[in-house]
Structure formats: C-alpha cells, structure tokens
Amino acid sequence: MAVLVLGRPAVRVGGVVRHPARRMVRILLGVLAVRANRALPLEWIIDALWPVRPPASAAANVRNHLAELRRLLGEVDPDGPGIVTSRTGYVLAADPDVVDVTQFQALLAEGRELRACGADAAAARCLTRAVGLWRGPVMAGAPVPDVVRPDVTVLDEQRLCAIEDLAEVRLALGCAFDLVPALAGLVVEHPLRERLWRNLVGALAAAGRRTEALAVYHRLVRVLDSELGVAPSAATAELYEAVRRDRRD
Template identity: 35%
Template sequence: MRFGVLGPLAVRTADGSPVTVPGPKTRALLAALLAHDGRPASADRLIDDLWGEEELPGKPAAALQTKVWQLRRAFEDAEPGGRELVTLQESGYVLRTEGETEGEGVDAGRFRALTSQARTADDPGVRAGLLSDALALWRGRAYEGFEDAPFARPVAARLEEDRVTAVEEYAEARVALGAYREVAGELSTLVTEHPLRERLRAVHMRALYGAGRASDALASYRELRRRLADELGLDPGPELVALQQAVLEQVPALGTPGPLSPGRSAPLAATPPQTASAAQPGPVPPGRPAAAR
C-alpha cells in the first residue's frame, strides 16, 4: 500500500486503486501516524493529535481504539492483510509504510530518495531528470487539509523547505543545460514568494542573464540588496556579490550577455560582502537568519 502526503492525504493499493479512509478523525489518525514517520506514537499523543483543543470524548482511549479499528478495517477491505500495517507496540501505535525499495511506501520518502540521488549525479541532465521526477510527486501543499494541525505543521514546513530547495537545484541543473529563458520565466513567481532566498535569487539572475536580460538580473540584485538591508539589516552574501560583478563584467562563462538598462553608463558598485553571509545552501552561519538564504 502506498501513501501520499505531498498534497491532500491519499492512500492507494499496490495496483494503484484508491483506498477510502472514512471519517475526518480516522483520516486525522492516518495523517498523525504518517507524520510520525515510522516512529511509535503513544495513545496519549494520538488522542491529543486527534482532539487537541476540542472537548474530549467521554472515554478518549476507547474512542481512539475505535478510530484505529476503522483505519485497520479500511486497509483490510482494500488489500488482504492491510490491517497489519497498523500495529501496537509497547511504546505506541506504528504505521508500517515499507515499499519494495527504500522510500517507496510514502511519496515524501520517494521525494527524498530522488533528490538524494540527484545530488550525487555529476551530469546536469541526470540531475534535472531526477529532480523533475521528484517535484512531479507534489500534488499541492504537504499534508493539505492537516497542515495547520500541531502534529503536521513542523513536518509540512520541513517538506516545503525541501521542495523549494529542490526547485532551486532543478533550476540550477537546467541553467547548466542552457534552458535560460524557460527558467527565467518559471522562477519569477517563486522569487516573489521567497524574496530573501539568495540561492534562488542567484539562479534566477543567471537565467535572466543567459536569456539576454542582464539589466533585469542587475535589477533583481538591487531589489534583494535593498530588502536585505531594510528587513534584516544585512548585505547580500559573497557569492551573490560575485555573481553581480560577473554580470556587470559580462563574464563569458555566465552565458549570452544581455544589454544593461538604457541610460546606465556606469556599473553598479558591488556591495562589500558580509563575513557571516552565505549564498549557498546548508546551515546558516550564526548571525544570519534563515530567511536570508
């Protein structure tokens, strides 16, 4: 059986047939078990996940057992032996999601496996293909319908961060393949949604420059520099500063240069890099908020 959390909650049998999980609380139980990612969840934890601030039923433990029974029955009706996917261990309930290969049971696991493979590939075409497959697994917001529930909120936030990082990596691979114009257009909305992500801004600038839009690339840099200063009191990181300088100098390695904005007769002065800044992904150095990535 396969489970989907990269969008509305979904369950399918091995042959792809959809599985109906009846009732909002039973579906919430499934979402909570999936959010625990194979780790046991105690009965008290699940009761809190399902009812939260709502008035608890008269016998919470019995009510939880009923929801577990309903979930097991839905799995068994879909596939013989499906009820065994939900087990009770000494430390709590566990949902087994193993597939034929690692990460196959849940779309989030497949997403992580594909992005990990992409990061080990040297060929940009291979990376782009793997990242395209990974991003195609997304059907909406992670844990859609439950994304605001306390048990799902941190998991959904991490998955969204992973998705945006994968989009950045996919764009970088496609820019390396020369798809400047397509990437420049596709990233415009994402840059607006994440205006302080320096890695995203960098790949967008490279795409704009390669598409013959050097003036737009420089305008994008100026906007980021202004927003970082106004909102965080920071300067762009050294890699982004170096990229801006390369655009100004029309370094051949960047691709086809575009014209500077009409009337601009002198290059824009590069902003001195800040020691604690970093344009590349990974842990944010102390003193630089994660939002500035």
Template identity: 35%
Template sequence: MKFGILGPVEVISGGQPLALGGLVQRAALGYLLLHCNKVVATSALVRAVWGHDAPPTARKMVQNAVSRLRRTLAEGDGDGQVELVTCSPGYLLRVDPDAVDVHRFRTLAERGRAELSQGRAERAAATLGEALAQWRGPALSDLTETGIDWPQTALLENERLAAFEDSAEAGLALGRHFEIVRELEAMTEAEPARERLCGQLMLALYRCHRQREALAAYQRTRMALVETFGLDPGRELQSLEMKILQHDESLAVPGRPHAAPAPAPVLTPAPAPAPVLAPAPVLAPVPAPAPVAAAVGPRSRPDLFSSPTGGVSPHARTAARARGEELAMAHRWRGADPLWASLW
C-alpha cells in the same frame, strides 16, 4: 497500495482512492505516515489532532479512528504488505517506504543531488524532476486547511524548495535558462528571502538578456532580507550583482563563448549639407537715362509777352493796360486818404 501526503492525504489501491473518513481519521493516518515504521504514542496523536485543547474524549476518539483505518487498509491491501498494529505506548504502521510518496521524493532528491555534485547535470535534472513530480500540492494540504499546523509540514516544504533549487542549478548548467526562468520567477515571488533562489533567477534573467530585471530581483531579495531579518544579502549574492553589472565572462553558459554586450555605437555628426545657392537674378537691362533737355535760358524760354510772330502779344497789352489802371487809381487815392497812402 500507495500512500500520499505530498498534497492531500490519500491512499490508492488498485488505481482507485480509498475513502478515509473524517478529520480525525485522516489526521491520524497522515501523522502515522510521517513516522511510518516507527511507534507513535497515543498522546502524540492526540496533540497532532487537537494541540493543547484536546477534549476529554480525545484518546477514545483516536482509538476509534485507528480501528476504522485498520479495517480500511485491510480491505484495500490484497497482498498483506500494510499493517497497522497496536504497540505500546501507541501504534505502529508497517509499510514499504517506497509505497509512501515522501520517501520516494527524499530518495530521488538525494540521488539527484549526488549526480549534480558529480557533474552529471543531464542525469541530475531528470532525477530531480522525477522527485518534484511526487508533489501534488502543499504537503498535507487538506489538514492544513482545517488549522492543523505540524512542524514536519514546514520541513517538507523546505525540502521541496531545496530540491527545486538543485533542479534549477542543473538546468542552468545545461543552458536551459529560457525554459526555467518562469518557474524561478514564480518561486522567488513566493519565497523572496531565499538567496540561492534569487541568485539562480538573476543568472537566468541575465542569460536571457534581461539585465535590468536581474538587478531588480536582487533589490527585491535585499529588501525582503532587511525587513524580515535585518540583514543584507550574503557576499555570494552581492558578488553576483557586481558581476552582472560588469558583464563578467564567468556568467556565460558553461561550454559556450561569452556573448559580450554589443558596444554602444559611436555617433559621428553628419556632414553639413552644402548650401543651396539661389540662381543669380537675371537683371533686366537698365534703360539708358533719357537725355536731359538743354537748360532753358532766358532767350530759349517762351516769353509770355511776345507773340510767336514777333512784337507784343495781345496778352501783354491787356496786362499792361490793367497795370496802368491800378497805378492811376493809386495816385488818385493817395491824395484823398493819408492812411491808404501810407499803406500803398
């Protein structure tokens, strides 16, 4: 028979889950499994189920729930290895610790942590992976959905996160940053104030050549710490940020050469292209200036008053005649009209 509280409360017998009844019965079993092989007072069970608002019949309801659980476990346990007995001032659940998932998880997590501290990263990764595989969801998830909130539930979640961080450390030591970076991103989104988790994500992102996102992860955790606790990140996380900015060689995967960032290419100006010279224009031959005609002198200029054959031309005789008539008319008018004479 196997018992589970790392997820919904369950009991597996012969590979099949047993019916556990209502809320009081399931809550009583979950609380007894958290304290298996220890005596649990009835008053503690009453507070676990109802808190400080327990009804007057709470103790009787717990007794009835325990009685039904005893019958259910007896039917499912063929080997007689599980026993729920009345033991003043309450009840005792006797069970093999290895049959309860929370105890298997704790045993494997401690073993994996020891292997990691011994430098056996490969073995530690396998052991811690087996430990985390015990979880089927949030601890006691069917009870927390009804409003039940036990301090042990928060402690179990912290143990799970610590085991996950140990597993991530083993993965980083083995150079598996590409494999675990998505899980780290999801976990840090849910738990932004955990500095160790943030540091592992930053390192994984840096090794995946995502330096800008690694620095952004630091800023998110810093803001979460300031807003939640009013504190800045610790020196270790601040130092990691500085190393990422400086591409420190210590951030390389152990046993592998550090891949320094490629230097920025030095850009040299391209030589100016040679000017393209237009072909020299083909000049058409300048025609020789036309010979300037000889100056026409008085003798060479044609005379309008001479005929080509010599003597006076008819035009000249007509013009002379017209001129003589004008002069004669002027002499006649000069004597007749003094004003005209003055104008003439």
C-alpha cells in the same frame, strides 16, 4: 500503492486516489505518514487529534479511527502498507518508496549524491521526480497538529532546497529557463531566501532576459537591505556582474 501526504492526505492505487471520508481519519493518516515507520504512542496521537480538550472517549475514538484507516488501506491493497500495533504505539509500516514523504526524501538525497559526483543529467531527473511528488502543502485541507509541525517545517525546507538544487543543476545543463514562472512566484512567497532569487536571476539570464535578470537582482538588494540590513552574498553579486557584463558585451 502509494500513501500521499505531500498535499491532501490520501491513498492511491493505479490511477485511483481515495481520500478518507472523515476529517479525523485524514488527520490520522497525515500524521502517521509524516512519521512513517516510527511508533506513535496513543497519548501522542490523542494530542494530535484533540490538541485542546480531548473527550473522555478519546482512546476509544482513536482505535475506531485506526480501524477505519486499516480498512481503507486493506481495501486498496491487502499486501500494501499497514498500521501495526507495537508495545510503544502505532506504526504506519511501509516501504520507503510507498509513502510520498520518504520517497521524496530518498530522491532528494540521491539527487544530491549524483550532483556531487558530477552526474548532472541524472541528478536533474532525480530532483524533478522529487519536486513532482508535491501536490500542495503537507496535509493540505487538514490542520497540521502541533506535534508534527516540526516535521512539516523540515519537509517544507527540504522542498525549497530541492527546488533550488534542481534550478542550479538545470542551469548547469543549460535548460532552466522554463523554471522562471515557478521561481518568480517563490521569491514572492519567500522574499528573504536569497538562493531562490539567485536562481531566478540565472534562469532569466539563461532565457536571454538579461534586463529582467538585472532588475530582479536590484529588487533583491532592496529587500535584503530593508529587511535584514545586509547586501547580497558574493555568489549572487558575482552572478549579477556576469549578467551585466554579458549584456554590455
């Protein structure tokens, strides 16, 4: 069984994915999963579900939504993750490999450790699995409550870091050329993220598309100059010079 929130909130057992029918329950599943294994006070959950003006029946409504979510989890897997009531609030109690958020973070950490040890092939496999857990934005299709927005911001940053780590380790292994389309899209979405640009230059060069790689570098120079008034880092400039020399040779 898996609890999914890196995309539309859902639960999955085998190949069957089930989405909570009601919007409030989907939001509740999302916030519980983002903060899996941490107690969320009732007042905190009320703020998440009704950020502006909670109804007088908010506490009772939360308990009804929790009961519906418990039924869904129990129907999918009676021995799987569950919602536990503690003295400090409500907890989605689940093993780290059951919730995609915690599984992603564990795989990212493991991939980085493997890379630091020089085990690039194993690191690439680990990071590929981590990136592959993302089916879309966190809590896709549901509004992200302000109370979990910092957590979501951290996850979004970790996803980009995972993609950058994966691109670099696959470049080291000589097999990053198939990342070009994804990286080309990401530099449009995140134009000030220089590491993505550097990965794209490297991937294009590895694919033998050196003229395109040099053009991408010059685009980066213009973006950084116009937006931040800075030049590319030494690492990016060194890559550019290596690609330029290689084309000339």
